[in-house]
Amino acid sequence: MDELSPVRLFLMRSAFVVLALVIVFFHLLPIDTQPISLFSPELMPPLASIDPAEARLRALLEQSARRNWISPDLLIAFAFAWSLRRPEYVPATLLAGLFLLSDLLLQRPPGLWALLALLACETLKGRSRSLRDSTFGAEWITAAVLLIVILLTNRIMLTILLVTPPDLKLSLLELGMTVMFYPIAVLVTRTVMRVRRAAPGELDVLGGRT
Numbered sequence: 001m002d003e004l005s006p007v008r009l010f011l012m013r014s015a016f017v018v019l020a021l022v023i024v025f026f027h028l029l030p031i032d033t034q035p036i037s038l039f040s041p042e043l044m045p046p047l048a049s050i051d052p053a054e055a056r057l058r059a060l061l062e063q064s065a066r067r068n069w070i071s072p073d074l075l076i077a078f079a080f081a082w083s084l085r086r087p088e089y090v091p092a093t094l095l096a097g098l099f100l101l102s103d104l105l106l107q108r109p110p111g112l113w114a115l116l117a118l119l120a121c122e123t124l125k126g127r128s129r130s131l132r133d134s135t136f137g138a139e140w141i142t143a144a145v146l147l148i149v150i151l152l153t154n155r156i157m158l159t160i161l162l163v164t165p166p167d168l169k170l171s172l173l174e175l176g177m178t179v180m181f182y183p184i185a186v187l188v189t190r191t192v193m194r195v196r197r198a199a200p201g202e203l204d205v206l207g208g209r210t
Helices: 006-028 052-067 074-085 092-105 112-126 128-132 136-160 168-191
Strands: none
Touching: 006 074, 006 092, 074 092, 074 112, 074 128, 074 136, 074 168, 092 112, 112 128, 112 136, 128 136, 136 168
């Protein structure tokens, strides 16, 4: 099947939507099954009586304190991998909607992280041609630098808006895990989902040469 045929574009965009929804679903699952004392001072006041975003942050902090690890941001890792290989499969409107949905479901300040993640993906799309002929190491470093930039920008903007940013240790752990997971996201993208870079001279969705 032609990589840029309408049917192929629809199928691959639908596949990315399903992938994103599965990732968000697993992020929402309660993964900590360790017993917690009913009279633990950390649970005062009850989580149900405080702001939902604060409750989620406190729960993540308690889990990370016990386990000293946190899962990577799989959605942005796969979005980076797809944006570099087939920008036509992840248009800006699709990414914006999925990132905003992720913000809402994960109880982050809606819109800020979504905007930063979208700008990072669009930056990668603009550099996809130059990175196509580079080594994977250059791609990995570029992705890591962009992750660091949006993390710092997110914290700065939250501080300016007088919103308490996530715990720094938690954010750095998530950043490190995401950077380490990125090669796996690329491997899955290429081998399982068959999303590969466009060959030199291949037509893009607008009819131009890549």
